[in-house]
Amino acid sequence: MHATKFRAAIAAVALLAFAAPTVHAKPVDAPVTEAELAADISVLASDAFEGRAPGTEGEDRTIAWIVGQWAKLGLEPVPGSATPWLQPVPLVESQSVDGSVQFKAKGREVKLAADSLILTGRDPSLALADVPVVFVGYGVDAGGKVNADVAGKLAILLYENAPFGEKLPRYRERRQMLADAGAAAVLVVAPDSMSWENLSASLGSKTVRLASAKPGAQASGFIAQPALQTLLGKQAEGALTAAKSADYRGLALPLTADLSATTTVRPFASHNVIAKLLGAKPDGKAVLFLGHWDHLGICGEEGDADRICNGAVDNASGIAVLNAVAKRLTAGPRPDRDIYFMVTTAEEKGLIGAYYFADHPVVPLTDITVALNIDTIAISPRGTPVATIGRGRPAYDAVIRKVSTDLGRKLDEDGEADAFVQRQDGWALGAKGVPSLMVGGSFSDMKLLEAFLGSDYHRATDNFSDAIPLGGAAEDADLHVALGRAFADTKVWSGTEK
Known part of the structure; x- marks a missing residue:
């Protein structure tokens, strides 16, 4: 799709969404369901999105779908952006x-x-x-x-x-x-x-x-x-x-x-997508949720029965969780602080979109009190303990412990998840001093994670199916809703903790 037509299509989707604002009757966060996550994953991991490779028609469809979802929820493009919703990332x-x-x-x-x-x-x-x-x-x-x-x-x-x-x-x-x-x-x-x-x-x-x-x-x-x-x-x-x-x-x-x-x-431009939920009592500090939208695209050889690497678990599952979190934070009581949602490009090529944002932030990095990265989250069943990648800051660890415990979750603090700290987008932000965390069950059970990494990971077999365990992802989505509320609450979190 031509870039001008692409941006016009996104603008049209956003205008239609704002023309019919959603009415939220219940100011309480409803639990995230497996069916809700499955619905989004099945769309993003469908062949119509061609594996979501940067610089392809699959990117155009992915971004248009995400922007449409976020606009309907009432998220807004970041003010002052030259390309609303989008941060162009020039690539070769x-x-x-x-x-x-x-x-x-x-x-x-x-x-x-x-x-x-x-x-x-x-x-x-x-x-x-x-x-x-x-x-x-x-x-x-x-x-x-x-x-x-x-x-x-x-x-x-x-x-x-x-x-x-x-x-x-x-x-x-x-x-x-x-x-x-x-x-x-x-x-x-x-x-x-x-x-x-x-x-x-x-x-x-x-x-x-x-x-x-x-x-x-x-x-x-x-x-x-x-x-x-x-x-x-x-x-x-x-x-x-x-x-x-x-x-x-x-x-x-x-x-x-x-x-x-x-x-x-081939030089081309890909895009990060960034949106904002305006806080009820902005204090100059903000929470950032992020995950990468990209995958490997058409990765198979000519003649293969299935040539598309659809990336259902990596990372359509993470985008589905981000959508579920955004849905609840926009529907329930408005958080005190601003909350940003970002999906990055070219994570699979070396965290490139995250590095570009870190070097060209449309949100001042010093304003971000915490970045919560969501990636490859559909790995574990319900009841899996909570592990943290990026742990070691006492005040942050205390919030995670309190929120997890309140939700009835156990903590996994054996440190095995630390091995993945450099393999996810939070690493690019952490290098700039942004406290960046990955929290949940996916990196808690190493046998389950290694089984995925040794089988469907980065292959055409990472497709959506009923066999994907979404119970743990739903629990982790609830956890992120609660973490977002905690870090965005000026009475709970001052924003200056270490």
């Missing part, structure tokens, strides 16, 4: 046509197992020969600085967080640091926990970046663990052990690499 998509890496030792090819390398080029055409190879371990020292000379070289980087120092950057940031230091190419070692099949499907053919982002290395990709072992040879065990030291300075390998890639490059 690179789609790999082909890519290969050939390693050589003394001029002879080093044989690696098939399907053990993924390479994409930054520019339309790439051809590099005899590139020196260096294994950099985690790529940084304890001070967060690049640990080796990588200029003009192919750097092989470990994915996992460094086991030394505190608050060291995650792998995407470390990969960029290597590119900034002049690395010609960066291969990230895929951990055993990462499905190579999923990685190939979601990252091997397409990448998306902000148009304003720093240019990465000329080539980047992933290498499987066994292939790394082959390249390191007899030095493998010693190199992997040495890399755990903050003093590690990399290992120059007796190898060179020939790299080639062909890439199509």
